[in-house]
Every structure is written in structure tokens, then in C-alpha cells.
Amino acid sequence: MPIYIPDSFDSVGDAVVIGGTGGAGRTTFVSLNDTPSSYSGEAGQIVAVNSGETGLEFIAPPSGTSTFTGLNDTPSSYSGEAGQIVAVNSGETGLEFINAPAGTFLGLTDVTATTYTGLAGAVATVDSSETGIELVLGAETGQTLVKTATGSAFAFVSGQIVSKVVYAPAIPFTGRVLTTSFRVEINAPLIFKAPSTSIDIEGQVYLDAAPGEVINIALSDDPATFNDVGVTITQVLYNGAGGTHDVFATIPFSWRITGLTAGNSYTWYLSLRSSGSSGSRYMVGLTAPPIILKAMAV
Numbered sequence: 001m002p003i004y005i006p007d008s009f010d011s012v013g014d015a016v017v018i019g020g021t022g023g024a025g026r027t028t029f030v031s032l033n034d035t036p037s038s039y040s041g042e043a044g045q046i047v048a049v050n051s052g053e054t055g056l057e058f059i060a061p062p063s064g065t066s067t068f069t070g071l072n073d074t075p076s077s078y079s080g081e082a083g084q085i086v087a088v089n090s091g092e093t094g095l096e097f098i099n100a101p102a103g104t105f106l107g108l109t110d111v112t113a114t115t116y117t118g119l120a121g122a123v124a125t126v127d128s129s130e131t132g133i134e135l136v137l138g139a140e141t142g143q144t145l146v147k148t149a150t151g152s153a154f155a156f157v158s159g160q161i162v163s164k165v166v167y168a169p170a171i172p173f174t175g176r177v178l179t180t181s182f183r184v185e186i187n188a189p190l191i192f193k194a195p196s197t198s199i200d201i202e203g204q205v206y207l208d209a210a211p212g213e214v215i216n217i218a219l220s221d222d223p224a225t226f227n228d229v230g231v232t233i234t235q236v237l238y239n240g241a242g243g244t245h246d247v248f249a250t251i252p253f254s255w256r257i258t259g260l261t262a263g264n265s266y267t268w269y270l271s272l273r274s275s276g277s278s279g280s281r282y283m284v285g286l287t288a289p290p291i292i293l294k295a296m297a298v
Contacts, residue, residue, distance in 0.1 A: 108133075118191045118267070160297045162199070163192035168290035175208055175281035178274040182218060182226035185270045185282075189223070190293040194260040198298040201231075202254040205270065206289045209247045210278035217253050220271045229268060231255040250289045256298065268293075 026032055030039060034055030045058035069076055073094030084097035106113055110132035113119065122135040167188035176183065192199070201219065209215055218232040233253055260266070270293060274280040284291065 118189070158297055159200075161294055162195055162297050163190060163295045165190050165293050166290045167284065167292075168288075169284055171285050173283065173285040173287045175283050177279060177281045178215070178272055179277050180273060180275065182216070182220065182228075182271040182273040184220050184223055184226055185272075185291065186223040188270055188291050188293060190219075190268045190270075190295055191265070192295040193265045194262050195297045196262050197260050198256060198258045199260060200254065200256050200296040200298055201268075201293065202252070202296065203270065203291070203293040204250055204252045204289065205272070205291050206250050206283045207248070208281050208283055209249075210274070210276065210280040212276065213278055213280045214275040215251075215280060216273045216275075217251070218271045218273075219255070219257075219268045221266070221268055223267075223269055226271050228271075229257065230259075231257055248283075 029035055030037055036042065036056070036058050042058040044061070046061050047056050048059045049055075050057040068074055069078060075081070075095070075097050081097045083100060085100045086095050087098045088094075089096040105111060106115065111134075112127060112132055113135040116135075119135050124133050124135055126132075127134045165188050167185070169187070176185070190201070205217065207215055214234060216232055216234055218226075219229045220226045221229050233255070270291060272282055282291075
């Protein structure tokens, strides 16, 4: 049923007439005063408000795009842009390709480590303040850090290896002679970050003790001049004092060291001396058992 719309309303009570033939109303879109007057030649066009904002007109539909470079506010081509990244342009009017920012993991502002030196095998963890990432020397293959009871940091469990160094140089079987002064083995630094105020240290060294001489084993925090960290053990070999010939033996040792500052980094060196000067030595090389030092959480 057609709807007849009058050209105007002259007085209160005028109405739109539905059905019948009444009035001089319009029966088609193109017969309205503010619309196009014909459909001829307008196939596929759409209706839009004209530029003068006084009526409607037919216009071509906007052409779409199926590519990033076909948009109006993006770069027009990928040519020469290999390796670039997308960013908002300086005028904040669209997107552009720019060089990827140069940098490294250690260069990030929330990474506390500044070097990889001495951190072989370290793992990256959230720091105790939960504000960044730190590198923690540590866990042996298959071991993991665990969340603390408060959930505020990562930590090692008791007995877990915090750091380990194995010194087994690919050189001929060689003895490093000991005297009555401590000799510091600089090639096997034990580097670790203290998980608490105490740490357990274990290790081994292969000794050739001269008859009658007693060997002292200690740790130094100075690679150039022996500086005792507060632990020294005396190793009397079963054929040492009073014996008549050298004794070759792999000697284990261990300490529990207290008074550390949790979170601080430490570097310690195995140090040895003899009670005499008759040629006692520790052995390294291809056929010697390795020097081993381990730091373990308490």
C-alpha cells in the first residue's frame, strides 16, 4: 500500500494519507525535492548527503583495499624496507617504517647485569624487588629456581648448587709446587651470588704430598695475594707426616661459611700451601682429576 507524503503541511490536523489516491503526495524516492531526480546511469551507486549538505545524491561507493600498503595512512610500498618495523609517524597522522632500535639484553634498563663475564651457565630471574631481571649463577642442568614462600622472589632450595667450577686444563700432567706461603689458583674462580647469609663450599683437588709435609687448603677472595676468607683446613695425608715417599691422592674438602650478605656477589679462589719446601704440589692436566669447587645454598 503506497504512502502519500504531501509537499507541505498547511495547518494543524493535516495528515499523511495511507492508501487510496488522496493528495499530491510523492510515491518514489526520485520524486522527492531533495533527492536525485533519476536512477538512469546510476547503477551501483550509493546514496550520500551532498557536499552542500542540502540533500541526497548518488555517488560511487568508496574503493576498499585488502593490503596494509593500500591504506591511506600507511607506507605505500614494502620496497627497500626489509627489517624495518612499523611505528606511528612524528606527526601522529599515520604509520611509517623505521629502523628497529639497536640494543642488547644487557642494555635494557630493567636488567641489572652489565656483563656476561663470569656468568656462564647463569639463569635469568625476576629480582627480589620485582622491578627487573637479574642473572643468577647457578643451577646445574635439570635444577630450577623456586618461588619463595611469600611469592616475592626466586631462590635456591637448601643443598642446591648455586655455582660450580671444574678446572681440567687440556695440558700435560703438571704439578704446581707449593711452599709455606699460600698459592692461589687463579684459573678456577668460584663466582656466585649469595642466596642467604651462609653458603656451603665443597670441592676436590689432586695432591702430590712430599714426605713429612702437611697441606693446608683455604679460600682467597684476592687472585693476586692470598687473603683468607676465614676458612682453612689442615690436610694430613695418611703417609704425609713421618712418611718416606710421596702420596698421590684426590682430597675432598668442605666448609660452611657464614657472615655473607644475601644478594651480594663473591669470587673465591682455591689456595694451598705446604708445611715445608720439599716439593709438595697439586696436579692438573689431562690425566689428573679436575679441581672442583661448588657453592651450595644452605
